[in-house]
Amino acid sequence: MQRNPQLNANGELQHLLSIEGLPREVLLQILGTAESFIGVTEREVKKVPLLRGKSVFNLFFEPSTRTRTTFEIAAKRLSADVINLNIAVSSQSKGESLLDTVANLSAMHADVFVVRHASSGAPFLIARHVKPHEHVINAGDGRHAHPTQGLLDLYTIRHYKKDFSRLTVAVVGDVLHSRVARSLIHGLTTLGTPEVRVIGPQTLLPAGVGSLGVSVFHDMREGLKGCDVVVMLRLQNERMTGALLPSAQEYFKNYGLSAEKLALAKPDAIVMHPGPMNRGVEIDSSVADGPHSVILPQVTFGIAVRMAVMSIVAGN
Amino acid sequence: MSSALPDAELLLPKLAAELKPRLTPASAMIGLYTGGAWLAERLHAMLGMREPLGLMDIAFYRDDYHKQGLKHDPKRTRIPFDVEGRDVLLVDDVLYTGRTVRAAMNELFDYGRPRSIALVVLADRGGRQLPICAQYCGAQVQVPEGMRLRLKRAEDGRLRLELERAA
Numbered sequence: 094m095q096r097n098p099q100l101n102a103n104g105e106l107q108h109l110l111s112i113e114g115l116p117r118e119v120l121l122q123i124l125g126t127a128e129s130f131i132g133v134t135e136r137e138v139k140k141v142p143l144l145r146g147k148s149v150f151n152l153f154f155e156p157s158t159r160t161r162t163t164f165e166i167a168a169k170r171l172s173a174d175v176i177n178l179n180i181a182v183s184s185q186s187k188g189e190s191l192l193d194t195v196a197n198l199s200a201m202h203a204d205v206f207v208v209r210h211a212s213s214g215a216p217f218l219i220a221r222h223v224k225p226h227e228h229v230i231n232a233g234d235g236r237h238a239h240p241t242q243g244l245l246d247l248y249t250i251r252h253y254k255k256d257f258s259r260l261t262v263a264v265v266g267d268v269l270h271s272r273v274a275r276s277l278i279h280g281l282t283t284l285g286t287p288e289v290r291v292i293g294p295q296t297l298l299p300a301g302v303g304s305l306g307v308s309v310f311h312d313m314r315e316g317l318k319g320c321d322v323v324v325m326l327r328l329q330n331e332r333m334t335g336a337l338l339p340s341a342q343e344y345f346k347n348y349g350l351s352a353e354k355l356a357l358a359k360p361d362a363i364v365m366h367p368g369p370m371n372r373g374v375e376i377d378s379s380v381a382d383g384p385h386s387v388i389l390p391q392v393t394f395g396i397a398v399r400m401a402v403m404s405i406v407a408g409n
Numbered sequence: 410m411s412s413a414l415p416d417a418e419l420l421l422p423k424l425a426a427e428l429k430p431r432l433t434p435a436s437a438m439i440g441l442y443t444g445g446a447w448l449a450e451r452l453h454a455m456l457g458m459r460e461p462l463g464l465m466d467i468a469f470y471r472d473d474y475h476k477q478g479l480k481h482d483p484k485r486t487r488i489p490f491d492v493e494g495r496d497v498l499l500v501d502d503v504l505y506t507g508r509t510v511r512a513a514m515n516e517l518f519d520y521g522r523p524r525s526i527a528l529v530v531l532a533d534r535g536g537r538q539l540p541i542c543a544q545y546c547g548a549q550v551q552v553p554e555g556m557r558l559r560l561k562r563a564e565d566g567r568l569r570l571e572l573e574r575a576a
Contacts, residue, residue, distance in 0.1 A: 105478070125482030129466065132485040138519040141469035404469075408478025 098220055105409040108220045108229040109402050111238040113279040120283055124248050126401035127394070133170065134397055143404050144173035147204040151177045152194070153232070154210040159368060160232050160242075163392070164207045167399035173205070195219050203227060205407055213237035228406040236272055241402060242367050243276025245395040247284065249387055250322050252394065253363050257281065261288040263316055263358075264307075266326035266348055266375050267297045273367045274326055275305075282306050292316035293348060296337040313348050320358040325350050325366045328375045341374045351377045355385060363387045417560065417568040420531055420547035421448075425455040427545055428498065428529065432456065435496045435524060439463035441513055442484045444502030444560035447568060448531055452500060460495075463488040470512035492521030498545075502560035503570075504530040507541035532570060534558050 097114050101107040106119050133141055149168040151161050161177060168175045180194065195206065205228045208216040213235030220229040233239040254260055262281055268274045268291050281289050282305070289307040291298060303309055310316030317323065328344060338344055345351075350364065364376075364385045372378045381388060437460040440449025446464050453462040468483030499513055510528060517523065527544040534552045550570070552558045557575045562568055 122482055126479060129468070129483040129485040132487065133469065136520060140519070142515070143469050143474055404474075405479050408474055 098217060101409055103409075106402075106405050107409050108216075108231075109240050109406060110216050110220060110229065110231045111279075112240045112243045112276045112283070113238065115283065117283050117285075120244070120247070120280060123244055123398065123401050123405060124251060126405060127244075127248055127397040130170075130397040130400040130404075131394070133400075134393070140170050140172055142172050144168065144171040144204075144407055147173045147407060148202060149173045149175050149205040149207060149403065150198050150203045151175065151207045151232075152198070152209070153177070153179050154191075154208070154215070155233070157209055157233065159392075160209060161207075163395050164230075164232060164241075164399055167396050167403060168205075168207075170396070171400055171404055173403070176203075191215060191218065192222055195222065199224060199227060205230060205403060207232050209233045211235055228409075230402060230406065233272055236270055236275075238276050239272040239367075240276050241395070241399050242273045243280045244402070245391060245398040246273070246277045246324065246365060246367070247280045248394045248398050249365060249391050250281075250363075252390075253387060254321055257284040257286045260286050260321045261290070261319055262286055262322040262324065263290040263292055263310075263320045264324045264326065265292040265313065265316070265350065267328050268293055268302060268326065269297045269299050270329060271326045274324075277324065278305050278307060290316050290320070294338070313354060314357055317354055317357040320362055323350065323355065323358055323362055323364050325364065325370075325376050327367060327369065328371055330371070341371075345374055345377075349373070349375055349377060350380050352379050352383065355380055365391055368392070414550065414558075414570045414572065415532070415548040417531055417547075417570050421451055421455070421568070424529065424531070424545055424547050425452055428452065428456060431527075432458070433496050435494060436460070436498060437463065437490050437492075437495045438498045438500060439465050439488065439513075439517070441499070441501045441509060442466040444531075445500045447560060447562050448502055448529075449500035451568070452529070461489040463490065465513055465516060467509060467512040467516055470516045472508055472512065486516065488520050492517060492523050495521075495523045497523045497526045498529050499526055500529045502531050503550075503558045504528070504533045504541075504543050504546070505536050505558075507537045507539035510541050511539055531560060531568075532558060 099108045099110050151164055153161050165175050207230045209232040215234050216229050216231040231240055264274050291307050292310045292313050366388045370376055438449055438453050440446035465486045466484040529545040530543045531547040532550045533543055533546045534550050555575055556572045559571050561571050
């Protein structure tokens with residue numbers, strides 16, 4: 094049997110590439126460790142010496158200020174040295190040049206590579222070629238996965254709702270193009286969430302999405318009924334120009350989260366969004382800034398979750 | 410073998426009696442997970458200390474992370490008082506190499522600058538690798554080669570020392 098490329102021979106997390114295929118125990122270890130790092134981030138000295146002397150390379154082949162910044166803060170709070178590289182690559186010069194880049198950085202004694210790449214699978218390719226003491230963390234690859242975002246979503250849900258075993262979670266919007274949605278759905282299923290719903294227009298839901306163990310709704314009002322958690326996805330503007338959607342106004346009317354639609358969920362439902370938000374497209378400002386919103390706590394938790402992931406992989 | 414070990418429940422009141430006259434208005438207590446936390450909970454209650462008890466997991470300050478990694482979920486350190494200017498009683502179950510205590514002192518200083526730190530342990534088994542000693546010690550215990558001395562807590566909350574084979 095082929096070993097999960099993320100785990101070492103002892104079943105410990107060596108790289109974080111995708112939530113898919115990670116055992117429940119590993120997910121719980123990450124969430125538990127993150128909980129302890131929350132304590133560190135609330136102190137006056139927000140730093141621990143764990144990764145002192147280690148180098149974390151942020152390799153961003155695709156721009157993302159927010160994700161890069163949270164990884165940078167997380168690495169610095171672990172006392173690592175952080176090197177940020179924004180590498181714009183032309184679509185022709187991937188493949189070999191990607192591995193060449195990594196080989197060069199490896200020669201500079203990298204310990205952890207945080208990789209964001211427009212091509213699905215790029216972090217897997219890198220993980221296959223790094224030395225045993227080097228670790229790869231996927232910070233988003235194509236449409237495939239964004240495991241630290243999925244983990245911070247799981248952390249946020251656990252923080253507010255404690256127990257996954259009674260929850261109904263709705264993921265709303267552009268599931269088709271969302272790596273966030275995939276990572277989250279795998280995590281929710283692994284942690285025993287009984288009901289995961291995806292809500293969106295046919296054109297923005299992947300074919301065969303039902304095989305992920307979710308129920309599918311095209312009517313948002315129907316899908317929101319009785320939900321404990323509502324995860325809104327970002328509608329990328331470029332989708333508007335294609336034939337997938339009529340207009341932003343039309344989309345908001347059907348799939349935008351307004352206070353009136355949110356009222357169909359449970360009274361204590363929480364609203365999440367991975368950011369950056371399109372106010373008035375997938376979410377109304379009154380909801381984004383309202384009492385159900387946990388969108389900013391998600392960002393804070395994200396730092397602790399990334400500290401947990403880095404310190405676990407770098408130690409294995 | 411275990412019959413030779415001192416009774417933790419008898420050492421507790423002895424330690425408390427020793428600590429009582431030394432408490433100052435600035436005294437506060439921190440227990441180290443897991444055994445030290447159990448011990449500290451008991452001592453803290455027996456002494457009726459004013460400041461709430463602090464609990465610390467030194468996982469993020471261990472000196473063997475580069476060899477061992479993070480093997481289990483660390484507990485969250487919670488220090489519910491301002492460390493600045495305190496007389497801190499650091500409580501652990503067993504004092505051995507001294508490495509845990511060094512890590513705990515490093516972590517503590519990231520919370521503030523205490524006026525003093527004193528170390529309280531239930532048992533000292535010798536074998537120090539660092540210049541650290543306990544100011545308050547329940548008992549000296551001889552531990553055979555290849556064995557570990559650990560504090561256990563029964564369902565009813567009673568504490569007892571136990572020998573087990575070292576991993």
